[in-house]
Amino acid sequence: MISINNVTKRYDDKLAVDQLQLEIPRGEVFAFLGPNGAGKTTTIKMMVGLLIPDEGCIEIDGNNVVTDPRSAAARIGYIPDQPHLYDKLTGREFLEFMAGMYGASDAEAAPEIDRQIEVFDLTAFVDRLSETYSHGMKQRLVLAAAMVHQPQVLILDEPMVGLDPQSMRLVKDLLKERSAAGLTVFMSTHTLPLAEEIADRIGVIRRGELQFVGTVEELKRAQNRHEASLEGLFLDLTNEDASAV
Amino acid sequence: MATNSITAGISQAKEASLFRTLRHRLIRSMLRDFLQQSRLRVVLLLGLTALFWLAMFILFYEAFALLVTAIGHAPTLARTVHAVYNVFFLSLLFMVGVSSGILFYGAVYKSEDVRLLLTTPARTSTIAIFKYQEAMLLACWGFILLGSPLLIAYGIVNAAPWHYYLLLLPFLLSFSSIAAGLGVTGCLLLMYFAPRRRLQGITILGIVGVGIACYFAWGVFKSDQNEMLSIFWLQQTLDRFQLAEQRMLPSWWLSTGLLESAHSQTAIPYESLGLLCVLISNGLAASLLIGYLGSRLLRRSYGNLVAGPGIPIRFQTAWLDRAIQRLLRPLPQVVRLILLKDLRLFRRDPLQWTQFLLFFGLLCLYFFYVRRFNYANSLMGWMTAIGFMNLGVVGLILSTFTTRFVFPMISIEGYRFWILGTLPIHRTTILWSKFFFATLVSCLPCCLLILLSDLALQLWVRTPIVVILHQILCICMGFALAGLSVGMGAYLPNLKESSPARVAAGFGGTLTLVISAILIVAIILPPAVASYFWVISEYTSRSALLAVFITITTSILISIISTIIPMRLGFRAFRTMELR
Incomplete structure (x- = not known):
């Protein structure tokens, strides 16, 4: 469903994403992990067409996001880290738009x-102007807006930031339920328990390079730490000194 | 809802209709808010706009009436009016173009909604056209406010037929769409081909604009000074305006079309309608061009400029910071740091200062050419009056600056107040630092500009005391306007807004602007009148000298009072302000 083929993105001399290669099949929940500045948001922005890769290509259900951005966008629901809403529209008007x-x-x-x-x-608030919403309300509205066209792929950038525990539960249940029905989920997050709980596979990126792709169990086996939590494994994998050795 | 129907995409017409609905809804709820929460602002805004329009209308009416009386020869009169129209609309073509380019940049590359729209299947061509229309509408209201009194005054003086008035709006709108189209096209190309050199691009554009203005001005003023304002000079000047009479210029189509309509002998002004069609078709072509460029360039330029990590600030600018730090050394450390932060934020946001720079650039140009006039000693009173008028103009521009940039400083700090609010410093220190910042950036350029004006008017040589008075009044204005805008900014903040422009356009900003204008008149007018009489008495009248002394003292007192009262109000409100 999502195909990322040897994608590279540079900002001047800095390599933000280096030869990224990923295949995410239909109905999978994929969690994309990495420290700050690792290249997660850059990858997501390339997937949704906000950035254009310098090399390689990204396809959503066979549609190239650069050469056919409209067809690709039609299949995507996108939830950014900072949800932008039109302050002077009500939630319902935004959903209609x-x-x-x-x-x-x-x-x-x-x-x-x-x-x-x-x-x-x-x-309770959908007919009020969105300028009066709290961050959590905005996030829920953006989630609804992303789902309103029944996308085939849902791309989330830090979906849990600002949500209360009830809303978090709601999002987790929704992602599980929809992925079981065939929705592909690509999610960048720092909330490791979330990734551990709902992701079928995880990808760990550091300094633009993909360090690991697979299930949490595979990561444990690869690190030979069968009792470790994802947090411990992640810290080991992304630790600068350890990696340098 | 089936995804399959979506992948086929929606038609361009449906997409445009969705954008129209979006715009209508946004405007409707904005107007509703506006009318519910800011009635006084609406009344003030409409009242001041009507007053401004009326003043412009009277000015143009009297000017055209004078032209008709002064130039009896009908063909010369027609040629003169045509030349005036051509130059006026060519200048507006440039100004609307530049404004639209800047507004388009703000609406696309500085706005979050394009980020959202680019992730939807919306065509980038539609997004570009949508934003172009927004920029055009915002840019052209000033143009219509300036152009309509001129055109209506001309129509009345020349007893123009009814269709002249009917055609005014279509002519102005279609002309605006071309001017805005040029600006937006320039912006799109600049952001695509040289996003990292956009500042240089704007600078080059500014230099080109000033260059063209210089060319015209040089043509007007290079003649022998003794012939200035003679009939021969007028003829020569008209000849030199030929550049503005190029038939490929939209300003020529507009001025010729309207003048044809005003003087049409037939019931239907065919030639005028023909030129209107030319304007409309070119306006539509501009829209098509922007759609095409949007589809080709918008996504990539947006990605390069906005979605990436941003362009690193060059280290070379640190010399400026070091210089400012040295300059601010006498101040307490906390005040110095806040000042430095404000100066950095101001300097790094071109949207904040480019239009202001354009204003001051044009003023400099005007002061430069003022010196071309030959002032005899007998005209000393006249020169003094012009000097004070220049002071008033600088004051008015300064008041727009303090209202637009200084007044919102506390309001926009509200969003980031956790930074300053949690530091171990008094809130009064924050306000004092804003006051110092405002005084510094108000007084320095104004004193320099007025010195330039006085040098151009040769006042320094002939009556240095007036130059000193001007500098004192400049400092008075700087302090008064800074105190007023900082104090009122803290007293009437709008903590819900993150955009300084919107804060300035609110009730508090409007009230500050009105009080600022009254203050400028109160500070400048009395000493101006007293100085005029003292100068024309050739410095012999003791009563006039006494009046100068009293009025200057009064101006200083007004300045002190108008600094203290708003600052006290601001301190009181700011100390108890809750920032959520």
Whole structure:
């Protein structure tokens, strides 16, 4: 479903992503881990078409994000780390706009919007201007907006930041349920227990280079630390001194 | 909702309709907010705009009436008006173009909504056109505010037929769309081909603009000074405006079309309508061009410029910081650090200072050419009056600067208040540092500009005391406007806004601007009148000298009072302010 082929991105002399190679099949929850500045957000921005790779290509369900960005975008639901909303639109108006952008007619959009409002528990505030929302409310609205067109791929950049425990549970359940129904999830996160709990596979990136791809169990075996937590494994894998040895 | 139907994509018409709905909804809720929360601001804004429009209309009406009386020869009159129109609209073409380019840059490369839109299947061409329309509408209201009193005054003086008035708006709008199209195209190309040299690009554009202005001004003023304002000079000047009369220029289409309509002998002004069609078709072509460039360049330029990690600040600028640090050494360390931070933030945000720089650049140009006039000793009173008028103009521009940039400083600090608010410093120190910053950046350029003006007017040689008075008044204005804007900024903050422009446009900003204008008049007018009479008495009138002394003292007192009162109000409010 997601195919990242030898993708490289440079910012001047700095190599942000180096020859990244990833294949993520349909229905998989993939957690992308790495320290700050490792290249996670750059990779996500290339996947959603905000950045253009210097080398290599990214395909979403066979659609190249550079040569055919509209078809690729039509298959993606994207949740950025900082959710931007139009302050002077209500939540419902924002959902209507987003549904329309993905080609839904008003008649098609209305029931789907109502469904998402219910799923994400937006009823209490969805008809208020979004400038009055808290961060958690905004995040839930952005999640609803990302799901309103029933994407095939959901890309999340730090989805749990600012969410209360109930909302976190809601998101986890949703990701599990939808991935079981065929949704592919690509998620960058620093919340390691989340990755451990819901990810089918994890990828660890450091200084733009992919250090590891596989399941948490495979990582344990590879590090020969069968009792270690993901946190311990991750710290070992991304530790500068240890890696240098 | 089936994903398959989505992958086929929505039609361009449907996409445009969605963007229109988005715009209508945003405008509607903004207007509703505006009317519910800022009625006084609306009344003030409309009142001041109407007043400004009326003043411009009277000025243009009297000017055209004078032209008709002074130039009896009809063909010369027609040629003169055409030349005035051509130059006026060519200048506006440039100004609307530059403004639109800057606004487009802000709306696309500095705005978060494009980041969202680029992740949807929306066509980048539609996004570019949507933002172009926004930039055009924002840029052209000033143009219409300036252009409409001129055109209506001309129509009334010349008893123009009804269709002249009917055609005004379509002519102005289609012209604006071309001007904005040029600016937006320039911005897109610059951001695509030289994103890291955008500052240099804007500088080059500014130099080109000033160069063109210099060319015209040189043409006007290079003639023998003794012939200035004679009929021969007028003829020569008209000849030199030929560059603005190029028939390929949209400003020529606009001025010729409107003048044809004003003087049309037939019921239907065919030639005028033809030129309107030329303007409309070119405006539409500009829109198509922007759509095409948007589809080709927008995504990549956005990625290079915005979505990446940003362009590193060059180390070379550190010399400026070092120089400022040295300059600020006498101040306490905390104040010095906050000042340095504010100066850095100001310097690194071109949107904050480019338009201001343009204003001051044009003022410098004006002062430079003022010296071309030959002032005899008998015109000393006139020169003094011009000197004070220049002081007033600088003061008014300074007041827009303090309202636009200084007033919002406390409000936008609200978002980042956790930084300063949690430091072991008094809140009053923060306010004092803002005051020092504002006074510094207000007084220095104004004193320099006024000195330049006085040198150009040769006041320094002929009446140095007036030059000293000007400098005293400049410092008075600097302190008063800085105190007012900092104090009012703390007294009436808008902590919900992160955009300084929106904070400045709010009630507090509008009120500060109005009080600033009143203050400038109160500080400058009395000493100006007293100095005028003292100078025309050839420095012999004791009563006039006494009046100069009293008015200057009053101005200093007004300045002190208008610094202290708002600052006290600001301190009181800021000490107890809750920042959530």
